[in-house]
Amino acid sequence: MKKKNTIADLLFNNRFWKSVFRHDYPDNDLSRSEAMTSNLFLHIQSVKVHTNTIRPGYTLGLGLISFYLFIILTITGVLLMFYYIPSIERAYNDMKDLEFAVSYGIILRNLHRWGAHGMVAFVFFHMCRVFYTGGYKQPREFNWGIGIVLLILTLFLSLTGYLLPWDQLAFWAITIVANLIGTSPPESILGASLRYIVVGGREVGQNALIRFYVMHVIVLPLVAAVLIGVHFWRIRKDGGISRPAEE
Amino acid sequence: MSEKDVKGDVNNITRRKFFLFFGWFGILSSLAGSAFGAVRFMFPNVLYEPSTTFKIGKPSDYPPNTVTFVQDNRLFVVRGKDGIEGIRIISSICTHMGCTPKWVEAKNQWECPCHGSVFNIKGEVIAGPAPKPLPWYKTTVAPDGKIVVDSKNYVKPDYQIKV
Numbered sequence: 001m002k003k004k005n006t007i008a009d010l011l012f013n014n015r016f017w018k019s020v021f022r023h024d025y026p027d028n029d030l031s032r033s034e035a036m037t038s039n040l041f042l043h044i045q046s047v048k049v050h051t052n053t054i055r056p057g058y059t060l061g062l063g064l065i066s067f068y069l070f071i072i073l074t075i076t077g078v079l080l081m082f083y084y085i086p087s088i089e090r091a092y093n094d095m096k097d098l099e100f101a102v103s104y105g106i107i108l109r110n111l112h113r114w115g116a117h118g119m120v121a122f123v124f125f126h127m128c129r130v131f132y133t134g135g136y137k138q139p140r141e142f143n144w145g146i147g148i149v150l151l152i153l154t155l156f157l158s159l160t161g162y163l164l165p166w167d168q169l170a171f172w173a174i175t176i177v178a179n180l181i182g183t184s185p186p187e188s189i190l191g192a193s194l195r196y197i198v199v200g201g202r203e204v205g206q207n208a209l210i211r212f213y214v215m216h217v218i219v220l221p222l223v224a225a226v227l228i229g230v231h232f233w234r235i236r237k238d239g240g241i242s243r244p245a246e247e
Numbered sequence: 248m249s250e251k252d253v254k255g256d257v258n259n260i261t262r263r264k265f266f267l268f269f270g271w272f273g274i275l276s277s278l279a280g281s282a283f284g285a286v287r288f289m290f291p292n293v294l295y296e297p298s299t300t301f302k303i304g305k306p307s308d309y310p311p312n313t314v315t316f317v318q319d320n321r322l323f324v325v326r327g328k329d330g331i332e333g334i335r336i337i338s339s340i341c342t343h344m345g346c347t348p349k350w351v352e353a354k355n356q357w358e359c360p361c362h363g364s365v366f367n368i369k370g371e372v373i374a375g376p377a378p379k380p381l382p383w384y385k386t387t388v389a390p391d392g393k394i395v396v397d398s399k400n401y402v403k404p405d406y407q408i409k410v
């Protein structure tokens with residue numbers, strides 16, 4: 001490339017920039033498509049898509065909103081972890097500290113809580129959209145299945161997070177859920193052991209708190225992240241977002 | 248493959264098949280073993296939970312004709328109700344989903360705030376989703392004069408300690 005002394009040239013036409021972005025400045029079709037295919041984060045989207053994919057009225061952006069909420073929840077959640085200690089002596093006081101003593105703690109906590117409620121709602125709305133546009137039909141049945149697992153993971157994330165403040169609401173909600181699990185038939189074999197393994201004993205206490213915490217901050221988000229990756233990859237492999245048959 | 252290559256023929260097992268079988272057997276059995284270990288690991292063997300047998304003070308702490316809630320042990324001390332003079336102990340753990348029913352003196356019954364189960368003075372369910380009556384606990388008096396409750400041991404509603 002010929003050296004021109006423009007600002008764009010100074011910024012993009014040097015060895016450092018080229019080592020990060022192999023393609024030319026995206027001002028023509030070829031380098032624009034290279035910009036997509038040579039980037040880990042962008043290559044998930046295909047270079048050319050059907051208009052349905054980018055028509056806001058078709059997807060209503062509900063899947064992407066679910067994904068953004070997941071990202072927000074991950075970031076705010078990691079920040080909350082710096083102050084929250086999953087111990088029955090400390091948990092409730094840590095939540096109060098986050099609200100009243102930590103700078104911007106209340107914003108983070110509320111972002112995390114409202115984001116969590118929002119994610120449950122938007123994942124459900126997204127599922128409704130897929131249903132109403134017939135997006136679950138062949139060849140997208142498998143991705144519908146992945147979606148069901150993602151919905152369940154979202155609900156489990158919501159449930160496990162609900163216990164963590166260790167307030168009355170949390171305690172009794174989990175007491176009820178634990179007993180509900182305990183009624184899985186046959187009660188004396190399956191129900192009893194499921195309840196025991198979920199609560200980590202007979203009473204909702206320290207063991208239950210640490211179990212829910214580990215599920216909430218590591219196990220479930222990790223599985224969800226992997227499955228979201230598979231979900232996105234399958235959209236491309238299934239030929240992009242569903243659309244009416246070509247005339 | 249030759250004519251010999253039929254099911255049930257011992258010569259059919261080639262070295263390749265033999266190693267394939269044991270290879271998979273090794274991989275799958277070690278996976279199964281790890282999975283079993285991981286599940287078993289999640290069942291704690293030692294619990295640091297309060298004992299199910301405990302003391303709740305002296306009979307004189309509970310006046311006649313009262314129902315007293317003992318929050319720490321999740322039970323009610325019933326004295327001189329339902330025509331039974333002595334002290335009896337009933338669970339305060341709702342048999343539906345484990346909330347704490349509240350004693351309503353005016354109606355002579357327990358009412359659960361969570362889903363509306365109602366238990367009469369005998370502990371029997373008279374309304375709501377609770378599937379079983381509230382259990383009465385076996386009770387004795389220790390040599391030091393204190394009431395001992397065994398919350399794993401259920402008794403009939405008329406089981407009492409005389410005072």
Ligand code: HEM
Nearest residue numbers: 059063064066067127135136143144147148150151241242
């Ligand atoms: C963590 C939760 C989820 C995330 C982040 C997510 C994300 C997405 C995104 C970004 C799309 C692209 C189209 C759009 O934005 O609507 C999509 C499509 C799709 N999703 Fe989800 N989704 C989730 C849960 C679900 C659930 C619960 C279902 C159904 C059970 C589902 C089934 C599908 C299907 C079948 C498609 C393809 C739809 C079509 O081609 O029209 N997803 N998802």
Ligand code: FES
Nearest residue numbers: 341343344359362
């Ligand atoms: S827990 Fe008492 S009625 Fe449901």
